[in-house]
Amino acid sequence: MKHIDEYRDRELVDRLVGQIRKVSKKPVSFMEVCGGHTMSIQKFGIPSLLPDNIRLISGPGCPVCVSDRKFIDQAIAYSRLENVIITTYGDLIRVPGSTSTLDQEKANGADIRIVYSVLDALQIAKVNRAKKVIFLGIGFETTAPSSAAGVMKAQMAGIRNFYLFSSHKVMPPAMEALIDEGVNLNGYLAPGHVSTITGTSIYENIPSKYGLGVVVSGFEPVDLLHSILMLVTQIENNDPKVEIQYTRVVKPEGNIKAQQFLDEVFYLGDDWWRGLGVLPKSGMKVKTEYETFDAEKQVPVEVEPTREDKGCICGDILKGIKNPKDCKLFAKACTPQNPVGACMVSHEGSCHAYYRYNRE
Amino acid sequence: MCLSIPAKVESIEGEMALVSVGGAKYNASLQMLDDVKVGDYILLHTGFAIQKLDEEEALESLKTFKEFEELNREMDEEEKKSA
Numbered sequence: 001m002k003h004i005d006e007y008r009d010r011e012l013v014d015r016l017v018g019q020i021r022k023v024s025k026k027p028v029s030f031m032e033v034c035g036g037h038t039m040s041i042q043k044f045g046i047p048s049l050l051p052d053n054i055r056l057i058s059g060p061g062c063p064v065c066v067s068d069r070k071f072i073d074q075a076i077a078y079s080r081l082e083n084v085i086i087t088t089y090g091d092l093i094r095v096p097g098s099t100s101t102l103d104q105e106k107a108n109g110a111d112i113r114i115v116y117s118v119l120d121a122l123q124i125a126k127v128n129r130a131k132k133v134i135f136l137g138i139g140f141e142t143t144a145p146s147s148a149a150g151v152m153k154a155q156m157a158g159i160r161n162f163y164l165f166s167s168h169k170v171m172p173p174a175m176e177a178l179i180d181e182g183v184n185l186n187g188y189l190a191p192g193h194v195s196t197i198t199g200t201s202i203y204e205n206i207p208s209k210y211g212l213g214v215v216v217s218g219f220e221p222v223d224l225l226h227s228i229l230m231l232v233t234q235i236e237n238n239d240p241k242v243e244i245q246y247t248r249v250v251k252p253e254g255n256i257k258a259q260q261f262l263d264e265v266f267y268l269g270d271d272w273w274r275g276l277g278v279l280p281k282s283g284m285k286v287k288t289e290y291e292t293f294d295a296e297k298q299v300p301v302e303v304e305p306t307r308e309d310k311g312c313i314c315g316d317i318l319k320g321i322k323n324p325k326d327c328k329l330f331a332k333a334c335t336p337q338n339p340v341g342a343c344m345v346s347h348e349g350s351c352h353a354y355y356r357y358n359r360e
Numbered sequence: 361m362c363l364s365i366p367a368k369v370e371s372i373e374g375e376m377a378l379v380s381v382g383g384a385k386y387n388a389s390l391q392m393l394d395d396v397k398v399g400d401y402i403l404l405h406t407g408f409a410i411q412k413l414d415e416e417e418a419l420e421s422l423k424t425f426k427e428f429e430e431l432n433r434e435m436d437e438e439e440k441k442s443a
């Protein structure tokens with residue numbers, strides 16, 4: 001088991017930190033766009049190991065957080081319909097909509113069931129043929145192939161009462177939008193498990209069009225420090241490119257089969273992101289070939305007008321222009337037990353990660 | 361939810377496998393991977409195996425995953441007590 005401890009090895013950590021200090025001269029800001037990275041960075045206290053000229057900021061990497069309030073409101077509206085069962089991943093039910101949460105609707109009698117996989121939702125549809133079973137599809141390229149597989153399975157097995165409400169998103173448009181908006185950035189730590197599916201070609205625009213480096217990173221302290229070293233080396237050599245640090249898991253071409261699932265079921269359409277607004281070609285929408293399973297087409301519903309919260313700055317935090325500690329409600333009115341905004345609900349949200357690991 | 365867990369394949373039936381994470385058992389669809397065998401380690405994400413792992417990588421990631429889980433559980437309990 002020698003290998004395991006290597007990724008935590010104090011000596012190796014010290015060597016990497018020393019190397020980073022030696023190489024890095026310019027002041028730089030790197031953004032991580034993966035909730036898992038946010039958790040690791042806060043938990044292992046990575047920022048405290050880095051020299052003052054390197055700043056780490058969290059971006060829009062938490063799937064629950066980037067799902068816009070309109071999506072939550074529509075899910076709530078679905079849950080209020082007769083003969084509908086909502087199936088969802090657990091985190092989503094506590095995210096505040098404009099006037100309610102799925103959790104509150106459940107307490108008021110709505111049939112809302114937490115599932116671990118889309119396959120569980122299919123099973124529920126199979127044994128409740130008289131009901132419409134709507135699955136709330138959130139997540140990036142890592143999660144979306146499973147929803148696609150669910151839709152294909154529903155078709156093959158003739159499960160006609162299963163519907164996907166897709167809020168699945170692709171990561172690169174958000175990464176590019178932040179640079180376009182002028183967020184002060186010098187490189188990206190790219191998400192390990194998204195890249196497992198997509199491979200690295202999706203990031204090519206970022207060095208070629210914007211001149212910023214991208215390093216696909218693993219989740220251990222040594223991985224993150226190694227990735228930071230790779231980014232500062234690119235910067236000091238003036239050589240921005242896409243590199244994989246997490247070679248143990250991520251292949252340049254990704255998982256081709258999973259990509260085929262995505263292509264089969266989804267096309268890219270405009271989509272709403274919390275904090276970022278509408279981004280062109282950033283959302284995975286169900287293709288017309290599968291529209292009989294598309295909740296948005298098959299289950300008409302009236303959705304209340306969106307009301308934004310006063311006080312919650314989750315949107316700005318997702319853009320990397322504010323920090324959870326800049327929020328007046330942080331750790332006071334807003335805690336994981338009583339979350340005011342989406343960024344405090346999910347374990348991968350920045351506010352939640354700061355609350356857990358970096359409150360002082 | 362976006363976290364992916366390393367798991368060991370215990371048995372396979374058609375495109376479904378029974379996998380174990382520590383002591384816990386889960387069902388995993390193998391639709392997205394070729395040539396998975398009993399004894400292999402995979403990365404499990406929302407009920408689907410999305411990548412093969414070598415054993416060392418799997419054990420190491422499992423350690424991180426467990427730490428997060430334990431820490432989160434502890435803190436959940438603490439918060440419940442203080443609430």
Ligand code: SF4
Nearest residue numbers: 312313327334341351
């Ligand atoms: S601490 Fe709560 S209210 Fe403040 S930005 Fe985060 S989620 Fe919103």
